[in-house]
Amino acid sequence: MNTTSCKTVSFDFTGRFLPPVYISVFIIGLLANGWGLKFLLQNWKKLGDVNVFVLNLGLADILYLLTLPFLVVYYFMKSKWIFGDVFCKITRFCFNLNLYGSIGFFTCISVYRYLAIVHPMKVIGRFTLTHSVVISVIVWFLVSVQSLPDMFYTKTYGNKPGKCYDTTHKRYVEDYLKYSLGWTLTAFCIPFLIILGCYGHVIFVLCRGKTIDKVLKQRCLKLLFILILLFSVCYIPYHILKNLNLWSRVLSKQKICHQWNNGVYIAHQISRGLVCLNSALNPLIYLHGNEDISARLRHYFQQAREAVMRLSIPPSQVPL
Structure with a gap:
């Protein structure tokens, strides 16, 4: 540990890593969410009231995906934000x-x-459609209230071209760390514990009940697998590393430096890339329990495989 001067953290990794991730997520996410939402709306009555939540999930994804081109420009310009302070805050x-x-x-x-x-x-x-709509409005309201304080933290150097912080300037990093920890507790940890509790009990009931439909068991296990994938890859690493990176910035500001500061920063940037993957992975929820989509996807994959096989066979070997 060095208490006199801190090594400068290398920011080059962010500019190399995030743009390709954002471009891939933008393309895959728009296609997957667009197709999934189209199917959802076409089969609304058949799929049930729970799909109000799935619809809102897709709308949240598209809302974020539309901001990614601006972030790609930002990182290609070596972290130089040219779209103004207000739009930086809207993007975050x-x-x-x-x-x-x-x-x-x-x-x-x-x-x-x-x-x-x-x-x-x-x-x-x-449990009716009206209940689903009311609960969805409440979720949007709570998420907005929890996210709103973030808008009041400094994100740019006024309206001049420069940084567009995903957190805030180092001047306010101590306060932001406290806010981030509380935000993580209420918006991530508590919902995560509720999800674990629900599926823990569901698995217990499914394992004990011999009369429960096998298809229902498979659907629940599929959804559980998707949620484990999303939380393990996207959400858990992001929240741990975000707060750890903020803590390392607080220590650096106090001239308390560690060798792992740069490693934590790079790991945090990787977690930022992984967390945005949720917009491309969330459409897996459309697949859950919808055999029509699964059958259609298998048909498309089979057609693509046959097309590749035909292209790979030399003309002389093609049967007449």
Whole structure:
């Protein structure tokens, strides 16, 4: 540990790593969410009231995906933001709406599945489309309230070209760390514990119940796998490394430096790339329980495989 001067953290990695990730997520995410939302709206009555939450999940993804081209320009210009202070804050706000909106709607879907399996007699006929809409509005409201304080922290150097911080300037980093820890607790940890509790109980009931439909078991296990994937890859690393990086910035400001500062920064940037993948992975929820989509995808993959096979066979070997 060095208490006199701190090594400068290398910011070059961000400019090399994030733009390709953002471009890939933008293309895949728009195609997947657009196709998924189209299917959802075409089969609305068939799929049930829980799909109000899935619809909101898709809208949150598209809201964030539309900001990615501006971030790509920002990082290609070596972290030089040219779109103004207000739009920088809007861009970061859209990211937070997507991130915590996704977690919120995953929680709603999980609670709905829990009630439908563990307490079916209490839910049948009582949970309506209106309930789903009202709960969705409440989720958007809570996520907005939790994300709004972030808008009041400094994100740029006024309206001059420069940084567009995903957190804030080092001058306010101590306060931001406190806010971030509280935000992580209320918007991530509590919903995550609710999801774990719901699926822990659901798995217990499914394992004990011999009369429960096998298709229902498979659907629940599929959704559980998708949620484990999303939380393990996207959400958990991001929240741990975001707060760890903020803490290292606080220590650096106090001239308390560690050799791992640069490593934490790079790991945090990787986690930022991974967390934005949720906008491309969330459409997996459309696949969950929808055999029509799965069958159609298998058909498309089969057609693509046959086309590749035909192209790979020399003309002389093609049967007449």
